[in-house]
Amino acid sequence: MTENSFEIKFNKIAIVGLGLLGGSLAIDLRLLSPDIEIIGIARRQETLIEAELLKIDDIKIFSKLSNDITDCAGCDLIVLCTPVQTIIDQLAQLSSFVKIGTIITDVGSTKRAIMNSASAVIPMGIYFVGGHPMAGSDKAGLSHAHAGLYKGATWALCENEKSGESVDKLFELIASLGASPIIIDADSHDDVVSLTSHLPHLVASALVNAVFSSNYEELALPFMAGGFRDTTRVAAGNPALWRDILMTNRDRVLTSLTKLIVELSIWREALQTADEPYLEALLSNASERRVMVNKVRKWKSIE
């Protein structure tokens, strides 16, 4: 077990939903402390069995595993790592039994629906902070969970009137994972990720469907090289998870999608009119910007 100078301010943490995000979080928390209690909650029996076997240096990652969310009772911190609609349902469930002083957070990819739900259902004395670590992957599930997933990842935190001082505690915990906490309002968050995450997912998926509904479905396979594979990688993600994301950010995704369709029409016009200089200018703009993104140092966690 690695010695770590960070002292976790929580004694008993529940992680609800043991996929890539929940599983990786549990591993990192266990690496930070061999002593804290970590409760894992999952619906599927196979997941619970897989979670039971997770160990680091002979110390089990999970102190207790259960398929019953009421086993979160008595925890200081509850982290909901399920799809957005499930998080909303679970907030209502939790509000009926968690103890005063509990901090609840989540890792859902959209934040307005969750923040609104928390405002409505979380009782006085319970704290809630919305969260969104930018560390998802098409390689989902507990089997892909690993230490250090959050290193260098932006982790958005959204406050509301239920948050109180719990934000500071979460900020510190997230930074100790090597992630970069950013406090942002739910509106801005949902706007920004509609462009940087939801639109890319939608476009990658549409691209796959367009190619596969062409006349070249089979001939195309050997011609799906690195460019195609990179551009469409995210489309392999979990459909139900992404349905929830797109549905709970519908208005913003629609605005972003319309923006992209307008942009594509500009490219179409440049091609139709064979406007070489303009086409090259469009390509140059994109290339310079994308090279710049490569150069941006990943947001650094607080040392």
Add this chain to the structure above:
Amino acid sequence: MTENSFEIKFNKIAIVGLGLLGGSLAIDLRLLSPDIEIIGIARRQETLIEAELLKIDDIKIFSKLSNDITDCAGCDLIVLCTPVQTIIDQLAQLSSFVKIGTIITDVGSTKRAIMNSASAVIPMGIYFVGGHPMAGSDKAGLSHAHAGLYKGATWALCENEKSGESVDKLFELIASLGASPIIIDADSHDDVVSLTSHLPHLVASALVNAVFSSNYEELALPFMAGGFRDTTRVAAGNPALWRDILMTNRDRVLTSLTKLIVELSIWREALQTADEPYLEALLSNASERRVMVNKVRKWKSIE
């Protein structure tokens, strides 16, 4: 120097254009044979200096370097590794001086314009086969050249009346690099790559431009995580190279782009009407297909 059972049927090979593709090809050829003459032709002085220093086990990759394409005279094989429009210009130049029996090929990303040009300018007694290895990258330039770039890559070969038996020789050479030669007509090639390569490049570029012309340019940076980076990676490619590709495949790219815009309209409609089951069906289709692409064994070279 690795011993290799493959015997190269060429004694003197010219590589015109020393970027990622030309440089990597030279390295692989030198690995196949320490004895063949490899002539490197490049326009820029810095490239020639960089190429001069390339060695494997103390044997220079290039036997001779020059900025003068007429130094290709006397070669058995000339491989044009320049952008598409430059290839077209160089075919005309070569046709005035290469010796009878020379085989010329290229690595250009579109094939109709090049095949038409070859038909028009290549004189009797000179052989031409169009080529397109699917091994390009946004990491371009000689500094990224490396052994084994072509391993597992599809390498399209297009014949015309100028090709004769040279196709067999090239097929064998390409297979010896570990690549997968596929003989395909230029029309089908340009159709297929408009979907699997050109459309992804265009869409990735349009996505970058859409995000960077939003109100969230700066705030968006920390939210450009793995999904955004994968989906837009190719957009960092060389603008002039891609201008040529899109311009020489304009009609097919327009058809493919229109197809994608129609597909995106379907997604927009599903979002507008909040049609959850349909949205999930669209996501599922894309996900299943993309997972299938991951599973496709890379086309294997002939052993």
